[in-house]
Amino acid sequence: MPMHLGFLTNGYAGIGQYESGAGNYLTRLAPLLVRRGHECEVFCNTEGLPIHYEVIEHIEGVKVHVLPDDDSRLAAFSRLPSPTPVGSLASSWRVAHKASQVHQRHPFDAIQVTNYQFGALFLDVDAPIVMRMSSYSPLWRKAEVHMAADESFPLEWYVEFMLERNAIAASDIYYAPSRFLCDRYREYLDLDVRLIRPPACLDVHSDEWDREWCRTVTAGASPYLAFVNAINRRKGGHILAAALPRFFDRCPNVHIHLIGQPLDCLELLLGSAGQHRDRVHYHGTVAHKRVYPLLASAMGLVFPSLIDNLPNTVIEAMMLGVPAIVARNCSADELIADGRAGFLVPSASPDALADAMIRLVHMPTETRRMMGEQGKDFVERLLEPEAAADSLEALFAEVRGMPRRRRLSPEQRLRLVAAAVNDLCAVGAAAARAKAPRAAFAPLVAALIKNGVRSIVIYGAGEAGQTLAREMRLFGIEVPVFVDSNPALWGRHVLGIRVVPLSEAVSHAEPVFAVGSLAWTDQIVAQIESAYESSQVRPGIYRPRTLTHETGSDDLSEP
Template identity: 30%
Template structure:
């Protein structure tokens, strides 16, 4: 197949830090390994260029006149909307240009930022949308404001989901959420292809900060919907009971409704235990994997999530994980067998669970069971299912 993807972020761009880029790279590389031709159209802050990256064809686009016109008309009151519409139109033009040179079999869009909404109206190619999150609920969990600009984006994402009738999501949790909140019921569940990004490890960061330390680990953005604040609030109870425990946080510090810096928020809550906290900026997988592998326990207390990469990576490295009920972790973790589960948004429950698990006699066995479980997400299973889905969409279009 000749397959096109469009996205507002990808691993070739310096600004990316989210799961969308990592997901897209994994699935694109998996498809490439099976002999398919993959093109990725991505928003760039650098230039409009085309190049090959690890065998994938990358097409960079920068924002242009549509954004400028809409910003001027709206007096810069809907800047996010103007960017989305500009990029969505340029994605349509680029995919159409590439399609005329050599036909695509299918193109895939994310729901996030509605970069497929123009193509859903005009592009004569079979299309599919992969849902990574339902924005209104995600914004609520992040305690972000929903001004007019944000509400328009939410509507554009909803419109794309209505116009592109072929939709899939990685988890049953998200499928249920879409049915309940957005009244969108035609959602297929297809698991995300997963494999460890690299076997070339760089232990320099681990050796500098974590050598000979016993620690629990949180990695990802320091955001409210990831439950960073819940873990920060629980830690004093943990440190009091287990003075040998350290908490390591790896990721991007961001402002929230609670504090301008979530790192400083955690430090203030653990003022008597600051020497137990270790913060490490966002780092590449080559340096992250040794830190995951060295952890005694990984804690991911998300308020909302969608089979997060952090959980899959920790499982693949044989680590026991504490996740939250209702945030998709129960689709991966079975209590006491492949991991541990706690109620969402409950500080005391999380602290109690960490204290119990820290002394659990079978942590290594549970970590190995998690490692075996994540093998279900190997490309031989998940990509096969995705290709069957693509093939059905293409055949249905040919018949109609």
């Protein structure tokens, strides 16, 4: 019997500039359900699409509602310590509110949400809510940073974890694409999560590939390996960087081509090549019509991700008959058997990764081709698209008519979430409400090194201050104490550094401060200067890079 199905997601391929893994998954699966007679509607916010009103697109029979950015709901979450969860909550409220409105006019038989956004918190529907798990925030976040034994997560992340747990509790049934993720949810939350594999598809037919671009950027015939992913720690960018020197020494004619978002490991990757820098090529984020020919012509895919959920890139490489080198215990090993379709290497082992890369490159061409064909045959059988559609269709049919476990109005949910966030923030850090990108602190750290500063007090123990402290540690600059205005933090340790009030720092520390905030820089500078007004000492104050409104110039103050 035909069903009316709703999907809340953060993107949909072909809409805007940003294409998430979940968006690509839905783009592949929803049309299969439409062809079976079901009515599918997708609700999403998409980055990079400057619209001020709802846009409705019809793509392969799927009705896609694209919602505009709107800050009108942000006030309810104003206590959050940084804008990341604020934006996610506001986006989730928008898509959930729209889906609830559509449900009133034309009821859904089931609505699918994702775990990493919080739409389930705001859905006011009597239809069952199916949650697709594509990550588990505490594990994913931990893989993004190297955490010392005494180090705790930033407050922002605890807010995110709390919201994710509440969204999970507000849903009725769960599934995930990988056995790895099903097992993790059972282990950590005692949650029964079903296994439904994704479809293996290539989004662009080979007739539409931009082969000319591929020939141009690969210099025609230079042999190469490919890394196609976000270039960050979680995806193993630092592991690849550490493996490159040995690989380049042993494989003198082979290049590396990088495609993906330039996050925290790009400079590390480029710098680690040393004298072989001309053999590392970065192309930014590019469309599938360019990714596929570059990947198809590679000797292999390098995928050293620390944790993942049946990654699309590995599936696509296998579909193209390209061997892949993947890390064990990150779900990609559900696709690759060592020596068949590619190689498995221990997680976070640069030496093992370099060995596998060297081994793959030195293989006879025919052996490498046969390895890729084995992977192609396996993934086409394991992730057959119609079988994936069968499984999801059966799940929706099973829950159809199922009574909701817990239904609250959007206003009740909003109050509950806001109250929980306020409680969490009250016992946490008074962190700056702005992102703390490393780039903002790079000139500050450079100024410290230039001036020979070896010890400095950081004012601000929140996300921004912690980011600054980590950067200073890399260059051997000591941070004896954090200063913070929140009394709840005084006497506690953050990153192993004691937090004190400004008055204590003025009495016992050298009068050199760094501002660990991007949102409250001027206020912090004024507080420090005021604390020294009655003395003859003029404190040295280093500020992060900001953009001044009057001149548009970079502002970096130093003594």
